Amino acid sequence: EVQLVESGGGLVQPGRSLRLSCAASGFTFDDYAMHWVRQAPGKGLEWVSGISWNSGSIGYADSVKGRFTISRDNAKNSLYLQMNSLRTEDTALYYCAKSTSYSSPSYFDYWGQGALVTVSS
Amino acid sequence: DIVMTQSPDSLAVSLGERATINCKSSQSVLYSSNNKNYLAWYQQKPGQPPKLLIYWASTRESGVPDRFSGSGSGTDFTLTISSLQAEDVAVYYCQQYYSTPGVTFGQGTRLEIK
Numbered sequence: 001e002v003q004l005v006e007s008g009g010g011l012v013q014p015g016r017s018l019r020l021s022c023a024a025s026g027f028t029f030d031d032y033a034m035h036w037v038r039q040a041p042g043k044g045l046e047w048v049s050g051i052s053w054n055s056g057s058i059g060y061a062d063s064v065k066g067r068f069t070i071s072r073d074n075a076k077n078s079l080y081l082q083m084n085s086l087r088t089e090d091t092a093l094y095y096c097a098k099s100t101s102y103s104s105p106s107y108f109d110y111w112g113q114g115a116l117v118t119v120s121s
Numbered sequence: 122d123i124v125m126t127q128s129p130d131s132l133a134v135s136l137g138e139r140a141t142i143n144c145k146s147s148q149s150v151l152y153s154s155n156n157k158n159y160l161a162w163y164q165q166k167p168g169q170p171p172k173l174l175i176y177w178a179s180t181r182e183s184g185v186p187d188r189f190s191g192s193g194s195g196t197d198f199t200l201t202i203s204s205l206q207a208e209d210v211a212v213y214y215c216q217q218y219y220s221t222p223g224v225t226f227g228q229g230t231r232l233e234i235k
Contacts, residue, residue, distance in 0.1 A: 035224075045163075045171065045214055045226040059222025095170055105218040107161035109182070111170035 002026035002110045004096045009115030012086055020115050022079040022096030027110075030054070030074035033099035035108065036081050038092035038117075048094070049081065052103040064090075086119045093117075123147050123220045127213075127227035133235040140202040142230045144215035149195045152219065159219035162191055162200045165229075166211045174213075175200065202232075210234060 008020040022034070035050040049060045049070040058070055069082040079096055094115050097108035124147040134140040150159045158178035163171035173182045175191035178198055188203045202209055215227040 044229045045165075045216075047223045047225065050223060057222075061223055100176075105159075105221055105224050107173060107176045107216060107218050107224075108171075109173050111172075113170060 004112035006115035125227040150219040
């Protein structure tokens with residue numbers, strides 16, 4: 001059974017940093033690209049960042065470019081999102097999502113339950 | 122970026138009736154080399170992550186009831202629920218995966234029981 005479990009969310013002040021993790025199991029992690037998608041309270045889905053199977057291809061939404069860094073550790077079956085210079089508008093539930101492709105953009109067949117990030121003073 | 126626009130924003134349908142949700146992309150998501158539309162549909166129930174329903178515009182994900190169907194090509198797509206069940210109350214999103222580096226979602230359509 002595929003499982004994606006996010007952790008690392010919490011309450012943080014504007015301008016500070018936070019690191020999210022996603023532990024994956026139930027599939028061959030290094031065969032697939034992985035992504036972060038967020039959802040602000042009561043709002044829709046927004047793609048944040050994606051990373052190919054071997055970290056060779058990485059992309060970010062314009063809204064987080066230069067502030068967030070995605071990475072993965074295939075030996076640990078884990079995906080990460082380092083979030084710096086956080087803003088109040090980054091407040092959201094952050095989902096880890098599994099791609100159906102090893103590299104190119106694709107749809108997402110599995111999602112975690114999400115990690116809540118609240119940016120507030 | 123490709124902008125995805127769904128209509129309507131909300132919809133109320135009687136049990137057993139047909140529900141239709143539309144999705145329009147700002148540019149074609151049909152890849153000519155393989156004749157595939159890079160369009161997916163998701164269902165999100167309250168307090169749950171999105172669930173994949175349809176990919177390649179019309180291919181149903183394993184385990185999804187056959188009352189759900191997707192159609193369309195190029196820039197105009199439709200998700201149809203042929204006979205609405207109570208458990209179908211949710212928000213539905215379309216998503217394009219044609220463009221790089223990232224995908225984009227529609228704003229969502231809230232489906233309720235009339």
